[in-house]
Amino acid sequence: MAEPLLRVHDLRTYFYTENGVAKSVDGVSFEIAAGETVGLVGESGCGKSVTALSLLRLVRPPGRIEPGSQILFDGRDIVTIDEKSMREIRGARMAMVFQEPMTALNPVFTVGNQIAEVVRVHHGGSKKEAWTRAVQMLEMVGIPSPEQRAHEYPHQLSGGMRQRVVIAMALVMNPALVIADEPTTALDVTIQAQILELLRDLQQRLGTSILLITHDLGVVAETVSRVIVMYGGEIVEEAPVEELFKQAHHPYTEGLLNAMPQVGHERERLATIPGSVPPPTDWPKACRFHDRCPYAWDRCSAEHPPLYQIGAGHVSRCHLADEPQRRADKHEPFVTKVMA
């Protein structure tokens, strides 16, 4: 494959707070090819949303992208280009779909007006052309009678409809990459499925790359081809989606998979990963997961694990790759499984 669309190298985004430096994203590297759909998965606080904001350079003070980080997009380094060029990229080449369709739309303008606004910011042109384009987009994202709907205000639409509008706004300039930050979390389950279907469909029709950020592995399974798992501001595992579900390597990924509710299991309570994500000002030394890990041994608190190659396109930040027999010693990794 030629040069990827996006290449992130050693991205570090730190927040300088009163309680110390929060290393929310701490040395993340990954690539997204043109037309590829990638999932970014992790618990709250693992750094996935900050990664997304960094890609669009929307991190606010006291946060900042550390020097030495590189985000190559379209052959340009997002970290260093000037603000004007950055504005031209935002919305036109790289766009974002936000989590909360209730608040992601401006309540005082009609939805058609808001989509047309994006066209006018980037293209100029007449209001009428922009409006026509907006109506087309509403139709494309599956909103019935788009010409009338375009005249409605956000509060007149349901949550699912609003999220469709938000997606239409993100796609109106036909960007090369769309970052979708928990696009379905705020929606009903049935609507979630529809929105995911829509994203998948649009991705195929337009050839857009999508970075799908979620804490829900179920969402990832249906939508993406490759998964990146983050923990403690780092990538801990990366694999093609089937492989990740069949043979996850990192104990954290294993924990996430075990925590998924599954139909047909007589298990009455869900497994959980004990403990919680440590504060980003104070990551554990060495392996950042070792204090929650069922396999942890002395090496894990002494030596920071590198990304070990597990298979084709599969890497894992866990010393188990070095000493696989230690996994075999334990049969039931997450003992929190409870039989009522």
Add this chain to the structure above:
Amino acid sequence: MSDVNTARGVQRSLIGRLWRHKSARWAAAIILLLVVAAIFGPMLTSYTGSEQLDIVKLKNMPPSWHHPLGTDQYSRDLLTRVLLGARISLAVATLAVLMSMTVGTAYGLISGYAGGVVDSIMMRVLDGFLSIPRVLLLIAVLTLWNPVPLSGLIVLLGATGWFGVSRIVRTQTMTTRHVEFVDAARALGASDTRIVWRHLLPNIITPVIVTATLAVGNVIALEAGLSYLGVGAREPTPSWGSIFLDGVEFFAGNWWVVLFPGIAIVATVLAFNVLGDALRDVLDPRQLHGGPALPAGKPAPSSNANAPLTLGTDPIQNG
């Protein structure tokens, strides 16, 4: 398809809502009547406001067919003078409020949007301004600048009236700029200017409109008070306050010279206050746009205290 204009839809529902608000209907009708009277009234009477008709025979005439509100001690027709006074009082108050709202909104927007050190400095400066008693400052300045032209009066009233509203705007800006649609706009390529104009201003304007309406009433009372104290509009310019001042001297003989401008002042101020309160109800963004998208748009109750006039310059109470 052609109607890309959004303000229209909002306006339509706004007028409908105001109409259904009973006291607002009355207040709006009174204000409308006043505006019409101020614009056309002086053209319809057969006198000019400063014309002394007959200083011997026609002075201090009680209300009659020829002089519905009577005449004053200089034999001038009081109806004409009160109508001219409406023109001056409304014009001065409206322009002064327009000025203070513009300045206050701009100041609050910049302060709230910039945040950080800029915000701290601007707010400390504002605290300084707020600690100056407005009425005393006005009296002092107007005593030195005497007689003051109407334009000067407008500028002074405007320049001392924007502190309260800039605080409200700043607070609204700070809450609104963290609502997701502002981030979304930025993520789709909007510049700071565009975000402020298009995404912040329309969402924070509601309390400004309410404050402005209340402020018009207050400035009318304030201007009347200053004129009554002899430092506002001066003879022969007939502002309600100066007419009132004329009448007080001969109060026992010609009560009508005091009564009619007094009624005008009270009715006008009352109408603006009622309308302001009604607008506050009607413009509540949760009612207008539905959904919990924005924090409540109501200015804190104390905001009125920041708005003009707290001292006893109300001529009715004093006179």
